[in-house]
Amino acid sequence: ILNVEQSPQSLHVQEGDSTNFTCSFPSSNFYALHWYRWETAKSPEALFVMTLNGDEKKKGRISATLNTKEGYSYLYIKGSQPEDSATYLCAFCGGSQGNLIFGKGTKLSVKP
Amino acid sequence: ETGVTQTPRHLVMGMTNKKSLKCEQHLGHNAMYWYKQSAKKPLELMFVYSLEERVENNSVPSRFSPECPNSSHLFLHLHTLQPEDSALYLCASSQVRRYNSPLHFGNGTRLTVT
Numbered sequence: 342i343l344n345v346e347q348s349p350q351s352l353h354v355q356e357g358d359s360t361n362f363t364c365s366f367p368s369s370n371f372y373a374l375h376w377y378r379w380e381t382a383k384s385p386e387a388l389f390v391m392t393l394n395g396d397e398k399k400k401g402r403i404s405a406t407l408n409t410k411e412g413y414s415y416l417y418i419k420g421s422q423p424e425d426s427a428t429y430l431c432a433f434c435g436g437s438q439g440n441l442i443f444g445k446g447t448k449l450s451v452k453p
Numbered sequence: 454e455t456g457v458t459q460t461p462r463h464l465v466m467g468m469t470n471k472k473s474l475k476c477e478q479h480l481g482h483n484a485m486y487w488y489k490q491s492a493k494k495p496l497e498l499m500f501v502y503s504l505e506e507r508v509e510n511n512s513v514p515s516r517f518s519p520e521c522p523n524s525s526h527l528f529l530h531l532h533t534l535q536p537e538d539s540a541l542y543l544c545a546s547s548q549v550r551r552y553n554s555p556l557h558f559g560n561g562t563r564l565t566v567t
Binding site: 375432434 | 552557
């Protein structure tokens with residue numbers, strides 16, 4: 342059974358704090374690692390699709406790194422804002438067909 | 454506004470009812486998916502359609518029956534469900550069915566089986 346683990350489960354930070362969380366995934370048969378942001382009452386939205394070991398991606402204040410050999414990815418948010426409050430999901434893809442195995446997510450709350 | 458639209462947003466049904474969930478994508482994508490999220494569990498893949506052909510059925514009970522009449526529309530037909538089927542059902546699409554093709558999700562249907 343393939344497992345994707347995310348930590349922490351939830352996180353409360355103050356506006357302006359920088360934060361990061363982790364996604365652990367199998368280190369074999371790696372094809373891609375996806376990150377999604379899911380705000381309450383909205384649909385999950387793709388942030389990054391990462392395919393190469395050592396990849397770093399950035400979108401505004403959010404960035405992600407990838408280590409496929411040890412099976413982890415970090416998501417960083419610099420200077421958190423209340424609008425960053427959401428659940429952040431990662432998903433591992435172990436085949437070319439694209440079937441994703443999701444983690445349970447990290448729920449981020451940013452207080453003004 | 455999402456390019457993937459799901460209806461209804463909420464559904465309450467009895468165990469003997471028959472109902473359908475509808476999904477429509479306006480993105481010109483070739484692959485469509487049904488996911489289920491139960492309380493405190495990760496998103497679980499149920500079905501995948503690629504170019505209108507079902508290519509994945511992830512050990513889903515036969516009381517769930519998908520239908521993909523064309524590349525823009527996806528249905529999930531429900532009959533004789535159990536209370537444990539209560540969950541959020543999410544539809545998604547991707548440009549192609551490939552590992553580096555991100556998913557575009559709808560807002561989901563919150564299903565309650567009584």
